[in-house]
Amino acid sequence: MTRIEALVSLNMVSDIGSIRLKKLLEYFHKPENILKASRDKLIAVSGIGEKIADKICFFKKDDLDKELALVKKHNLEIITQDDTDYPENLKNIPDPPIVLYVKGRLKVEDKFSLAIVGSRRASFYGLSSAENFAAELSGFGFTIISGMARGIDTYAHKGALKAAGRTIAVMGSGFKHIYPEENKEVAEEIAKRGAVISEFPIDAEPLKQNFPRRNRVISGLALGVLVVEA
Numbered sequence: 001m002t003r004i005e006a007l008v009s010l011n012m013v014s015d016i017g018s019i020r021l022k023k024l025l026e027y028f029h030k031p032e033n034i035l036k037a038s039r040d041k042l043i044a045v046s047g048i049g050e051k052i053a054d055k056i057c058f059f060k061k062d063d064l065d066k067e068l069a070l071v072k073k074h075n076l077e078i079i080t081q082d083d084t085d086y087p088e089n090l091k092n093i094p095d096p097p098i099v100l101y102v103k104g105r106l107k108v109e110d111k112f113s114l115a116i117v118g119s120r121r122a123s124f125y126g127l128s129s130a131e132n133f134a135a136e137l138s139g140f141g142f143t144i145i146s147g148m149a150r151g152i153d154t155y156a157h158k159g160a161l162k163a164a165g166r167t168i169a170v171m172g173s174g175f176k177h178i179y180p181e182e183n184k185e186v187a188e189e190i191a192k193r194g195a196v197i198s199e200f201p202i203d204a205e206p207l208k209q210n211f212p213r214r215n216r217v218i219s220g221l222a223l224g225v226l227v228v229e230a
Helices: 003-012 017-028 031-036 039-043 050-057 061-073 124-139 152-162 181-193 210-221
Strands: 077-080 099-104 113-117 143-146 167-170 195-198 224-227
Touching: 003 031, 003 061, 003 077, 003 099, 017 031, 039 050, 099 181, 113 124, 113 152, 113 210, 124 143, 124 152, 143 152, 143 210, 152 167, 152 181, 167 181, 167 210, 181 195
Parallel strands: 113 143, 113 224, 143 167, 167 195
Antiparallel strands: 077 099, 099 195
């Protein structure tokens, strides 16, 4: 098993996260060693209780194989913090994602990013403001970050696309469950002009607990966050 395969596997184990992974790596040095470790050795690591140790021990290679097949099917790239494509801004948050699934392309210039977010049930004025802000900021060379949700997020992406600028959508689900469903075409357009990214395994559904995690990535990627209407 390669390093990236091990990291994808560990990312698929719920409740690990980058903070616990860091502790595991301090103890085992390589992600491959974590998956080979005994239950007792895993429990010896601070913050790794019996429940998480069991999840690691019971992880099946078949699940990894299925995940990698889906990566190929959806034409995705997987990047880790070891890769030069991993966003520099995101490395500076306390708990950066273990891996990122990417459709499209991340670029060095995305370091100059601003997030535009807001209400899913926005007014017409809010929607048009989000679109106009995104278009104008794109003209100044900023990459527009948002969460591809209904309302303000969608119009922020559309504003950047209309201005032929770069935009990045951060999802709170896996690529098998584009959310909201009506944004599938928008997601394709974003991938052509920027990137759609997620830290969640491909079959992860858009559960409500995923969105705070998604939001930390949005703010982590951006130099600042503009809340248009909330």
